[in-house]
Amino acid sequence: MELIKEIGRGLLRKAGGYFKTGSNLLYGRFIRDRQTSWTTRIVGYLLLAILLVTAAILLAFFYSTVKYYGFYVILIALLIGAITDLVNRTIPDSVSIIIAAVGFIWLWQPVESLWGLLLAGLPLFILAMINTNWVGGGDVKLSAALGVSFGTSAVFFLAIASILALITSFGIRLYKKIRKVEFNYTLPFAPFIFLSVLGGFIYANFI
Structure with a gap:
């Protein structure tokens, strides 16, 4: 047992050494150090340039991918949220975070996203503050994320979802x-929000 612990400590020390060396290189300490040879400095500059270019390429790829596939990611996340809400009556925070993050890039209109956040999230937040039996915290977060993703159009989706929910509630009571x-x-x-967004997508693209 002691041998395993000692090996683990040795591996951690070695990993820490590698991390420290990499950090020094990344932040240019090798480059700024006057005692470092010109060869090492040039290699440091090249590695930093490669890292920056790679990061820029990855960011550009991520941005273009989100702009192209963003709506489908949002739709899948909404479906997951609808299923978990239907089964467990909970909506994971990760679902709302993904929808908001991807939707913000996909829409890429910060002012519109802000208005959507306020118009879609604030009314449900007020309802939740008045009575938690009317609206849950997960519904508020999901609605706010929808506002970030679709801007003021999210109000239309939430209105359709509310109508569908009222019709279903009336049917159950009947x-x-x-x-x-x-x-x-x-x-x-959440299932009604998913259905309203899906219906809007089908109407806009296939009808």
């Missing part, structure tokens, strides 16, 4: 009254 049965059922909101 069923309970006709069948004369009693059961408690909380209606998840």
Whole structure:
């Protein structure tokens, strides 16, 4: 056991040494050090240039990919949020974060995203503050993320989702009254948001 611990400590020390060396190189300490040879400085400059160019290429690729596939990523994230809300009555924060981050780049209109955030997220936040049984925290975050992604158009999606939710709620109450049965059922909101966004996509592209 002690041997394993000692090996682990040795590996950690070696990894720490490599990390320190890499950090020194990355931040240009080898380059600024007057005792460092010109060969090492040139290599340092080249490595820094390669790192910067690589980072720029990756950022450009990520940006172009998000701009092209962003909506599909948002739609998949909404589907995941709808499923988890339907099954567990919870919407993971990661879903809202992904939608907001990808949507902001995909829309790339900061002012529009800000207005969408306020118009889509604030009303549900107020409802949640009044009564948590009406709207959950996950619904508020998801609606705000939708506002960041679609701007003021998110209000239209949320309005359609609310109408669908009201129709479904009325149908459940009518069923309970006709069948004369009693059961408690909380209606998840994320599936209706997904259906409204999916419906908007189908209408805009195929109808």
